[in-house]
Each structure stands twice: as structure tokens, then as C-alpha cells.
Amino acid sequence: MINPLTAEPVTSKVILNNVQREAVVYPEGPQLVFAGAGTGKTRVLTAKIAYLIQHNGLAPNHIFAATFTNKAAGEMKNRVEDITGIACAGLWIGTFHSLCARILRRESGKIGYMPSFSIFDKDDQLALIKKTAKDLAIDERTMPPRGLLQAISKYKNACIPPGDVEGTGNFFEQEVFRAYKEYQKNLLQQQAMDFDDLIANCVYLFRGHTETLAQYQGLFKYVLVDEYQDTNRSQFYLVKLLAQTHRNIFVVGDDDQSIYGWRGAELDNILSFEKVFPGAAIFKLEQNYRSTQAILSFANAAIAPNCVRADKRLWTARQGGGTVTVTRYRDDRQEAETIGDKIRRLLHEGNRGGDLAVLFRTNAQSRLFEDSLRKRRLPYVLVGGMSFYERKEIKDCCAYLRLLVNPMDDISCGRILNVPARGIGDKTREALMDQARQTNRSLLQVVLDEQMDYGGARAVKGVEEFRTVFLLLSDLVSQHETPQEVLQQMLTITGYMNMLEDEDSEEAQARLENINELMNALATWSIDNPDKGLSEFLEEISLATDVDKWNKSDDTVNLMTLHCAKGLEFKTVFIAGCEDGILPSRQNFDDDDKIAEERRLFYVGSTRAMDVLEVSCAEQRWRFGSVMPMGASRFIEAISPELYRLVDMSAFVEMLDHASHPVKYGPKSVRAAAPVAHDDFSQETVQYRVGQHVLHKLYGQGEILSISGFGVDMRMTVLFNDGSRRRMMAKFADFEHV
DNA sequence: GGCGTAAGACTTTTT
């Protein structure tokens, strides 16, 4: 620790250009920083926080800073500690959702919640709305559950409680209202909140409790918001409330990078900031430090047709650079194969995989690139998509843990009542749920106190078994057993482990390893967070973003959606599938605002590239199981041809790959090619090798005995010095330096 | 009640 009084000032410790420095040292009052792509937004935000602490002498816990991912929050906090030499444990920094959860855990009693409330993810929400709709006799076909959720989400994002929409609108709106009201009632009864509630309930809390609001207004002397262009109305209300007393609100954003309108984000928040906060100081960061002139010119031309934008001009000192390439392919298959070849060449030329990224509009497009890279034995990581914590076996485990933390959580209870199968089918479950509803108790409560006088003998036995299991686990929790011991016991007592071990399939094997991984993760987490418990672990899991879960590695090529790529940068970027219908998505064709948002998405993708940008489109693409003709994206068509080089590969029918195996494109037979077994080439692709000595946080020293799979799927067997032999997934192993 | 097969829906993007 350095002494802050003698420390170098922030402004000399962090290199800042003139505008950046002005924004950092600007004394007080509302501030809006327009930060174009690659203009050092994070640097300014970090420096600002450090400056507030060091120069203004603010204690870290007086600062509220909302970032876009928890990972960014963690990195920023560390950086601020580096700069100031002051411990920042008390700093309120994180995503809106985690910050609000933190406030709500403390104040939950004021809005009828216990501090142990559950956080419902998408699946839980869907399960609950289905149950709600069923109870209300709302027909699933006329009112699809997803549609209901979307409508409800809209209300919540605007902080409109069910009481405010009563009696308005047509039949459909009435039905939505009925569902909304009942859904909220159910959430409260189960002591659960969905993602939107975390923000909305915070706003309701403050609206309804002026003394609590005053307390937080007094606490937060400075409110900072990153990615302000992507905030929705409830988030806007929240920061407005919090910043009311001190009027120190500092927001950073770029209207050209607003890509979450479909999630309720309101571009108007950033565009009308000056109106809402009169006297706001405006700063414009226009020097881009990331991309070459060629890339920037291309991106600027791409975004130019959007007319509702704040006036700004991005420029770069990085003159020249290779021309942006636009490549036309015959089909999606050829696109993926050729990009795979290009990536292989780039790696042979000495580029690191981590410097390369393939970006696409939809998750479904990732598969071809995965196949292509896997075939070439190139390590890659798919960011986003089906994440670890969304897997069935992991969700099952978490449901048990969640029920232990919050016994009112009927959705979790319903999920695991019959997992593993113990003879409690849909009928029995429904009977129990009816019983719960009629007697106004939780599902678990019914299961625990009811002498069942209905259902078959098998069902009764199953319910008894579940009761026994739950009480045993509950005892462990009250005896303050460690979280991983509870999980371990759950897996043994329920027979979950046996079930998977008995099933002799590859899938069961993978599930076992995932569960093993969850135990490792939980154990490691407990060591890192000795003062926290199960409920905090569960919260962290449910609020983690895809990028939070991403282990950036030097060696793995990155595959992700354009949305996921926001805020990141790579030396070489491929944007694939730039076709009308994909980017922009067909579903947004008839709405100009949505087309503008799609264009911004294309802009975001283009500005991720530092040195090389390659955009591509295919003339035909497999969609819904059949071939569809595609045309190049209107966004490309709108860019002046001098700004890129057009390469037409669509005439190539066949190419040779490096191993001289002809690769044919198009015919179905090729698509069904046998999957490559990874076992024999794993060592060449990653940083681990057999025989390597490693140091694990939990298990200490060990030696890698064998490796299978590669990239994200790489698993290895490690013999630890305590004699234990463990299978673990490389991406989670988290070995310390040896 | 559980498990297997077959038709059906469906894909935008995510905290």
C-alpha cells in the first residue's frame, strides 16, 4: 500500500488526452461523456473513480458505479486500487442487477421480502408464468407464455406496477394485466424476484420509503453509469433518484452503440440527458485508439445512414492499415470452411488465437464455425450460447441449494420433486400444488407436513423419500456445514450420483464431470469468499453475464454473437453472415428504428477490429432445414465501394485443405461427416501437457496424468499429492502459476 | 407413472 497523500496524482498516473482529463477533473454536477468506440471509455471511468477517491477524498463506499458486466466491475475495482493504493472493498460497483440485489438484500423487509429471496432466471420465469396462466385459465395458444412475459417485462422496465394498468385496454391487454398481477403475487408468495424486479423493486422501495431513499441519497455522493445508452427506464429512474441530493451523476456512453432496445433500453436516456439534468457538462471523446483509419472509415460509413444521433466525428492517428475486405461466399458452409482456413493461416503466421474473433448475428450460426475449427484442430471458445449454469444437471443441483436457502421457492421445489425420478409424476405434483394453493402454503410445506391421502402408493413413497432427503440436508445447513458438503450429501442421498454412474453413456459421463466441476467451483468460491454463504453463491451464478464466465485465453480463437462482443477488441475480426434477413434480421424489416439498431450492431462489430476487418456474406444459407437464397446486407450495399475490397469466392466449388483432403461444399453428405475424435491431438492445442506439474487452489500440487478433448471441452485427469485422482475441465481448473 | 418415439415449432440479440 502506498500512502495516498504522497502518491502521484491520478492524472499523472493514468495517461489521458485533453478531453479525457477534463472529464476526469471536472469538479461537480451532472456530466455526460460521449465515448465513441475505442476512445478510452473504461480508462476515463476508472480514472474518474480513482480521482474521486484520491483527489476528492471520497470513501469508496460513497461511490455507486453501474457497469455492463460484473467482470468489468471487478477489473475496474482492481485498477482503482492499483492507482490509488486504497482498498476499495466497499465500492458499490457492479451491474445494475447486482447493485440492486445488494440494496434489496438489505432492505427487503420494507417491501415484504426476506433477505434470502430467490432470483428467477428465464426458465424459472417461464415455469411460473405457465403455472400462473393455467391457474387463471388463460389459454396458452391465444396468449403464449413468452408473449406474456415480454409484455410483463415491458411494464416492469417502465416501473408500472400492476395496480396502474387495471381497467385499461382491449381484451389482450386485460389478459396480460390479469397475468401480470397474479404473476407478481406468485413471485412475492414464493419470495422470488425476476431480473426486471431487481431494478423495479428498488425503484418502488425508494418511491415508497422516503427515509430509506434519503439514506441512500446521502450515502452515494457520486453516481456513475457506464454504457448509458443501454439503460432502460427503470434504471434511469433509479439513478435519477439516487443522484437527486448531490447531483453528482457521471454517465458514459455512445448512442451509436445502443443495441439493447429490444430489451427495453431507451436511446432517449442519453440523447436527452441535458434536458433531464440541466447544466450538465458534455464531453466528447472522439479520438479512437483502437482501429486503423481504413477500419474506422468503413465503420463511420456504415453508421452514417442513421439520422437520430448525437453529432460527433471519430478519428484515429493510426493512418493506413489494410483495406477492409468484403467476401462473398457460395454458401454458409464455404464461409465457415474458408474462414477456418484463414484462421489457420493467421495462426501459422504467428498470430495468437486470442487476437482473433468471429462474430455473428445469431447463436445458431456458431455451429458451422465450431465444426470448421474443430476439424482443423484449432482451439476456440464459444462465448455465450448454452452456458455451464444453464445445463440441466447444474440447474437441478442449484434448485436443491436454492430450496434450502428459500423454502418458499415453489419453482425450484417443483423442479426437483421428482429428480432423480422417485415416482412423483405430473398428477401427484399438480395435486400437491393445488393443495398448496388452497391452503396458502408453499409447495415444500405441503410436502413436509401432509399425510398424503391421495395418489398411488408409489407416489406416497416418493414424497416421503423427498421429505427425508430435504430434512437431512436442512439439518446439515443448520449445523453450518460447508456449502460443498451440503451439495456432496445431496448428490449422494438423493441417488443423483448413482443414477448418472449407472447410466453408461457419454452424456451421463459429461454430466458427472459438470457436477464435479460445480463442486470444484463452489469449493474454490468458498475459499475466496469465506464470509459468504450459499445464497451469495447462488446470486453470483444467476447474475453472471456470458462475458463474466469467459476465460479469455491467449490461445483460443473467440466465437461470439455481435451483442456479446460489445466492449471487447480483437486484432482481427471476421463478421460473418452479413446478409439481409440475418443482419438486419428479417423480423426487423418493417421497423425503421429496429433497422437503425441493427445498423448500430453492425457498427459495433466493425469497431471491435484493431488491425484487420473481414466481413462476409453467403449467397445461400441453410435455414430451417432447407437452403435459402440470400442477398448481401443492405448495410454493406450502402457503403461506398472505395472503402472496401470485394472478393467473390462464390464461384469456387471445391478447395483443397492443407491435408490435401478435398473438401466439398454444399452436399448433405459432407454435413454428416463423422465427428473428429479429439483425444489424439489435444496436447498441441492448449497450454497443458501430460506430465505437467500444476498447483490447484484447493487440492494443492499435482501432476497431469491424461488429457482428452480440447478447447472449452478439454478435460484432464490430475493426480494430486494427497493421493486423490481428479477429472476436471481445463477451462475451470484455474491452476496457479507453477 | 415412466420412458420411448414422432410430429411440431421454431431462432434474433441477454441481465
Place this chain on the structure above:
DNA sequence: GTCTTACGCC
């Protein structure tokens, strides 16, 4: 082409 739901059989 892939995942989810519905139905029929055990």
C-alpha cells in the same frame, strides 16, 4: 437442423 412437446406403450 435442432429442440420441445404429445402421445402411446410398458
